[in-house]
Amino acid sequence: MEKIGSILLGLGILYVLYTLAIKGWDYTSQVKRDEEKARLKQAGLSTRFYFISTGRLSLFNLLSCGLFALYWAYKQWQAVQSGYKSTRGNKLRFGPILRTVFIFFSFYQLTAIINRTCLYMHKKPALPPVFWGTVLWGGLAAACCPVLPAPVRILGGVFFIFAPTMLQRRINALPKELPPTHVKVPEIIWLVLCWLFLAAAWRVLTYQGIL
Numbered sequence: 001m002e003k004i005g006s007i008l009l010g011l012g013i014l015y016v017l018y019t020l021a022i023k024g025w026d027y028t029s030q031v032k033r034d035e036e037k038a039r040l041k042q043a044g045l046s047t048r049f050y051f052i053s054t055g056r057l058s059l060f061n062l063l064s065c066g067l068f069a070l071y072w073a074y075k076q077w078q079a080v081q082s083g084y085k086s087t088r089g090n091k092l093r094f095g096p097i098l099r100t101v102f103i104f105f106s107f108y109q110l111t112a113i114i115n116r117t118c119l120y121m122h123k124k125p126a127l128p129p130v131f132w133g134t135v136l137w138g139g140l141a142a143a144c145c146p147v148l149p150a151p152v153r154i155l156g157g158v159f160f161i162f163a164p165t166m167l168q169r170r171i172n173a174l175p176k177e178l179p180p181t182h183v184k185v186p187e188i189i190w191l192v193l194c195w196l197f198l199a200a201a202w203r204v205l206t207y208q209g210i211l
Contacts, residue, residue: 040120041087046113048083049171050075053181058165060187064194069164071190074100080113108133111167118170126170136163
């Protein structure tokens with residue numbers, strides 16, 4: 001329990017510091033506002049994102065033990081790359097598939113693009129990329145580490161499963177009116193594939209005597 005308290009305390013401190021930093025930014029000057037917008041446009045924004053209800057994303061990710069996040073990451077990168085804009089003329093390297101395969105690395109950049117877009121549109125951004133990127137892979141690592149206490153592993157699994165939902169909340173707040181987020185056939189197909197994969201993995205691990 002002490003380890004859980006330390007983890008939560010550390011995350012809380014990061015949240016407070018980031019919130020104070022955001023509130024401390026000076027937007028009262030038109031010159032500073034223009035400079036900030038120019039900086040954000042140079043760094044790169046996206047005019048397109050994948051929209052899904054946060055409730056369904058959380059549920060599907062939970063039911064698939066986090067594997068639905070791969071589909072979510074693919075659809076996000078597919079949308080972001082089609083709507084990516086940078087006044088420097090920079091383009092995003094590598095395609096959605098490769099970025100999905102290496103989600104634990106690309107998650108940092110995805111968070112950064114979402115945050116810059118939020119700031120440009122005067123919307124509340126998510127916590128820094130270093131926070132959510134580390135929460136994603138750190139949560140999975142903690143959940144899969146057998147030497148850690150059960151409460152710590154459960155907490156790690158919660159962080160891993162719900163990290164995409166926190167970014168989706170910021171994405172869904174970008175448009176004035178949220179586009180339709182009804183259930184799509186590919187989402188159901190991917191969820192079923194996740195179940196089949198988990199069932200096969202369970203049988204293999206059981207046969208090997210690991211479970």
